[in-house]
Amino acid sequence: MPVLAEVQHPLAGATSNSTPTSTSTPTSTSTRAMPDTLRLQVRAIRLLAERIHAFELHSPDSEALPPAAAGAHVDVHLPGGLVRPYSLAGNPRDRTHWTLGVLRETAGRGGSRAMHEQLRVGDVITVSAPRNAFALAPAAPHxxxxxxxxxxxxxxxxxxxxxxxxxxxxxxxxxxxxxxxxxxxxxxxxxxxxxxxxxxxxxxxxxxxxxxxxxxxxxxxxxxxxxxxxxxxxxxxxxxxxxxxxxxxxxxxxHFTAPAPRPAALPEGSFEVLLSRQGLRLQVPPEQTIVRAIELAGLRVPTSCLSGLCGACKTGYLEGAVDHQDYILSDEEKQHCLTVCVSRCRSPLLVLDL
Ligand code: FES
Missing domain, CATH: 3.40.50.80 (Nucleotide-binding domain of ferredoxin-NADP reductase (FNR) module)
Known part of the structure; x- marks a missing residue:
């Protein structure tokens, strides 16, 4: 199944006053464009607290990791096809490794269980580039x-x-x-x-x-x-x-999970989505998400939380009265982007920049 389009990373539009630099001596200070995903190795797993472990990830080649401002998170691709977002808890200026702190949720959807039960030191896993919808404001007095x-x-x-x-x-x-x-x-x-x-x-x-x-x-x-x-x-x-x-x-x-049930999307009816770059028209019925309609057409948009929380599916749009259902986009971003995992459209036609 082809990947339809490279999503725009929220990091690009995030406000941040930090310029992470390495505090140690990585063997390479890469200036390449940030890749969509990386292959990283689990270099350590440490028990931090009851049901909480730290997972340290580094490049198997000891390369410097991409810059990741404070508040950023990454999507971890887990065995069994699960993809889960986790915040980066380490020092943003240290690009030798990333640290995730993961609580084992007994009643969760399986992501934290897979992290705790299946990941082992030395494993190499796929991790997305960092995204940040929770950046520090510049120059706050406190x-x-x-x-x-x-x-x-x-x-x-x-x-x-x-x-x-x-x-x-x-x-x-x-x-x-x-x-x-x-x-x-x-x-x-x-x-x-x-x-x-x-x-x-x-x-x-x-x-x-x-x-x-x-x-x-x-x-x-x-x-x-x-x-x-x-x-x-x-x-x-x-x-x-x-x-x-x-x-x-x-x-x-x-938010780690959607805070409360949203009021029903407006309206409950179906709408049409035009993928402008593909020249493809899709019907989205009331019980279906936009991302699912795209998948059923044989295409794919990257996703992770499927709850409007992580930004993995953030997509540009050109036309349409979008009913934003996410928890992360700024008012400015909502003028031209939506999260296709949860958002709906109030007008009959939504034109996506895909
Ligand atoms: S998949 Fe996380 S916001 Fe859509």
Whole structure:
């Protein structure tokens, strides 16, 4: 099955003030165009916390990895055909290897189980180029990083970057108990003294970080603080409602799973998709996604989460009243891009730049 088109990486349009450079001495400092996928070797697997392992990936040829700004994630192609996005948790300026922190989800869709049960040190796997829909804002006077559970992974990369810049930031990390908290010793070394705040709620959210109290006052928002949060659903909801009065440009988040059922796509009826470069017209019935309609036509768009969370299927469009259903595109991007795994079209015709 041919790959229809190379997707535009969100990284290209992301705002980032970081210019990752190698902190060690890779054997090659490649200036080639970033490939869509890489073949990387598992160089180490480490137990970090209860049900959480770190997976370190490097180039089998010891080449420098592509630049990956803080907040970026990659798609990991797993045995059995699963593809799952994972945030990069390491130092963005160290291009010798990437570190993924993966929580083994017993009730998940199988990706984290495959990572834990099937990946072994020395295995060579396919990994996408980094994408970033959760980038640091440039030159914020203060950054507030809020991590819940395994949501620490992108925020740890941000802590590395902010510390390297000498920027002013605080990191609040909430977990059930110290046994459930990953990367703590490393965070103590990265985060300036007094700026790492650990919160252990023993499984009772009311005993942990009071997110509403932290975010609800006018001070932080008015001072230009940017807040970044990532964690499980309840944590995300608490952060979203506590930051509702903040300027949207100062609030940044990344979801691991779709936060809540969306209202039904508008309208429920079918629509037509024109693949402009192929000259191909497809009907998309109400129960079918655009990406599935494209697959049924014998073509393929790269995908990963299939939930509007990762950006793997981000595609340009030329015409159509798009009903965006994703969680990652900026208002500016929505003017010309959509995620074909979840988005619909309100008008009879959607013209894709494919
Ligand atoms: S596949 Fe992840 S946003 Fe579409």
């Amino acid at each position: 950054s507030l990083l809020l991590a819940g559970g395994i949501g620490i992974t992108p925020l740890k990369a941000m802590a590395h970057e902010l510390a390297a810049q000498g920027a002013d930031f605080d990191l609040h990390y909430s977990a059930r108990t110290p046994r459930h908290a990953a990367f703590v010793e490393e965070l103590r070394r990265i985060v300036p003294p007094g700026r790492l705040h650990l919160h252990f709620d023993q499984g009772q959210p009311g005993r942990g970080l009071d997110i509403a109290a932290l975010l609800s006052g006018p001070g932080l928002a008015a001072a230009g603080t940017h807040v970044y949060y990532c964690g499980p659903a309840g944590f995300m909801q608490a952060c979203a409602s506590a930051s509702r009065h903040w300027a949207p440009a100062q609030v940044h988040c990344e």
